[in-house]
Amino acid sequence: MQPPTNIRSNGTRNWVAALVVLTLAHPVASHGATADADRLTVLEKKLDQSLQMIRDLSARVHELEAQVAQQGTQPGRGSGEVPNYAPPAVAKADTTQRLEAVEQTVTQLTAGAAQRAEDPGLPLHGFADVGVGNHNATFPEYKLADVGSLDFFLTPRLGAHTRALFELNFEVGDDGSVDVDLERAQIGYQFADSATIWLGRFHTPYGYYNTAFHHGQQIATSLRRPRFLQFEDQGGVLPAHTVGAWLTGSKRAGDQRVTYDLYVGNSQRITDGTLDMNNPGNTHGTTIVGGNLGLLLGGALDGLKVGVHAFTTRIEDQDRVPFILARVRAYGAYAAYDTDRWEHIAELYFFDDYNLSGQPGTHRSEAGFAQFGYRAGSFTPYARYERAALQQGDNFFAAQTLGSSYFREALGVRFDVDLKSALKLELAHTHDGDRDFATYDEALLQYAIRF
Amino acid sequence: MLGRSLTVVLALLPAAIGVLAHGADLYVICNPGVSISKADIRDVFLGDKQFAASVKLTPVDNIAAQALFLERVLKMGAAKYSIAWTKKSFREGVNPPPLEGSDAETLAYVRRTPGACSYITMVDTSGVVVVSRY
Numbered sequence: 001m002q003p004p005t006n007i008r009s010n011g012t013r014n015w016v017a018a019l020v021v022l023t024l025a026h027p028v029a030s031h032g033a034t035a036d037a038d039r040l041t042v043l044e045k046k047l048d049q050s051l052q053m054i055r056d057l058s059a060r061v062h063e064l065e066a067q068v069a070q071q072g073t074q075p076g077r078g079s080g081e082v083p084n085y086a087p088p089a090v091a092k093a094d095t096t097q098r099l100e101a102v103e104q105t106v107t108q109l110t111a112g113a114a115q116r117a118e119d120p121g122l123p124l125h126g127f128a129d130v131g132v133g134n135h136n137a138t139f140p141e142y143k144l145a146d147v148g149s150l151d152f153f154l155t156p157r158l159g160a161h162t163r164a165l166f167e168l169n170f171e172v173g174d175d176g177s178v179d180v181d182l183e184r185a186q187i188g189y190q191f192a193d194s195a196t197i198w199l200g201r202f203h204t205p206y207g208y209y210n211t212a213f214h215h216g217q218q219i220a221t222s223l224r225r226p227r228f229l230q231f232e233d234q235g236g237v238l239p240a241h242t243v244g245a246w247l248t249g250s251k252r253a254g255d256q257r258v259t260y261d262l263y264v265g266n267s268q269r270i271t272d273g274t275l276d277m278n279n280p281g282n283t284h285g286t287t288i289v290g291g292n293l294g295l296l297l298g299g300a301l302d303g304l305k306v307g308v309h310a311f312t313t314r315i316e317d318q319d320r321v322p323f324i325l326a327r328v329r330a331y332g333a334y335a336a337y338d339t340d341r342w343e344h345i346a347e348l349y350f351f352d353d354y355n356l357s358g359q360p361g362t363h364r365s366e367a368g369f370a371q372f373g374y375r376a377g378s379f380t381p382y383a384r385y386e387r388a389a390l391q392q393g394d395n396f397f398a399a400q401t402l403g404s405s406y407f408r409e410a411l412g413v414r415f416d417v418d419l420k421s422a423l424k425l426e427l428a429h430t431h432d433g434d435r436d437f438a439t440y441d442e443a444l445l446q447y448a449i450r451f
Numbered sequence: 452m453l454g455r456s457l458t459v460v461l462a463l464l465p466a467a468i469g470v471l472a473h474g475a476d477l478y479v480i481c482n483p484g485v486s487i488s489k490a491d492i493r494d495v496f497l498g499d500k501q502f503a504a505s506v507k508l509t510p511v512d513n514i515a516a517q518a519l520f521l522e523r524v525l526k527m528g529a530a531k532y533s534i535a536w537t538k539k540s541f542r543e544g545v546n547p548p549p550l551e552g553s554d555a556e557t558l559a560y561v562r563r564t565p566g567a568c569s570y571i572t573m574v575d576t577s578g579v580v581v582v583s584r585y
Binding site for chain 2 (some may be wrong): 123125153155160161164165186188190192211212214216217250252257340345359372419451
């Protein structure tokens, strides 16, 4: 007759083993469908390691059972004919505790193996979005369905101090062709939390929106950027990218955190009515110089960031002879409030530009937007007002295709389909000033994902 | 008989583990070469603090205890944690913490990796420094 303790132990061992096999079998089956050779190899290796550990743990269970049985059959503990298998209370408690620890370890191990197998281990990420509407969200002359962009960014794991960030973006231009942009190509050295120096092409750190969201449409609440902050080749009037050097960092001060950015790079030019960041360098060696100082508040104002920014650059319009030049001096302030419940963003830009050719003089222009969002579960309704009053006597704005004044009112709602995808609906009213005085209304739908 | 018992055990196991895990203590641990305070933990696991003196920090997530860590220490859900790291990666090129699958694996990783910090529910904390207990 099998002793009761052994029956219990065998039962425990059996269901532990069955649980392990069932749990391990699940990810194996799932990954068999992926047909991804690399991931399968990694998974197999992890499973082999897991199985080895399980074998070791099973051996330990056997060992513990043997100890229990041995204690139970020691002479003098029972009546002589019928063994007394009840171990001493302390030993039993110890064995139970050990078995529970083994079970917990096995459970964690198998659960971890299943989840980690889903981690590709490759720091490649990206965003994509598509849309439909009575106008194209970027090029209003088009209607119906459109492809937004497909954006990949890579953050290779390098040494302790060296960092790198590369971003490749595929987007459809106003002529319908698919353009490929090396959005960012920056390699940096991190001295400490308070100082990283980047070299290469980066998102120009003015204001908040340009670096916070840029092509990451899925992480932005609204369906599109404010028009004056659009990318250079999509009608934006500011240099969204800079090729040069960027010193950035942050420092905690109690509950608050101070952030800063200082940058210097190639000054931009205007070609075909569009700002160009001069990727290879510029012909006259002129530069853009700027900075951004921010404060992340804590305590009752946790989630609020306020800051100021400024830059100056000399712009050439290479389509005209002699070049039309302008000295651009931009400065402004911003505030962003981002909590579990609210997302509000407001930015102001002022321009005191000076014409260096043609009609001389200083021209004052302004642009800004305010956006308010309320997070209600999966839904985030939002409202935005944006306005740009751009002087057409300013060579900088006059030379740009979309360098005219405008205002736009928008109401929208974002619906989080799941953690990595969102549907956005926006109704907008836009009025162009200065040049064509066009007014149009839009109803836009966008499906945006991240991966 | 065994099959029915197995079914019952399998059905009850997740709930039991959840109850056990919820009641367990959580230890935030680091490699002995790391010196950080309890106040630094949030910044370390959200990528805002990447150095402790000259030591490059390597935060590691422990899948087995992550839910407990997010609830008790960072006070945020898994979705918010994921989005926070997506934004951090996109904006600053910082990679999210790598994953370990169990307390034992996490402990072993932290012991052998300079700059590593993580969290476990097991009492054995030999070979690491305990930054805080929750």
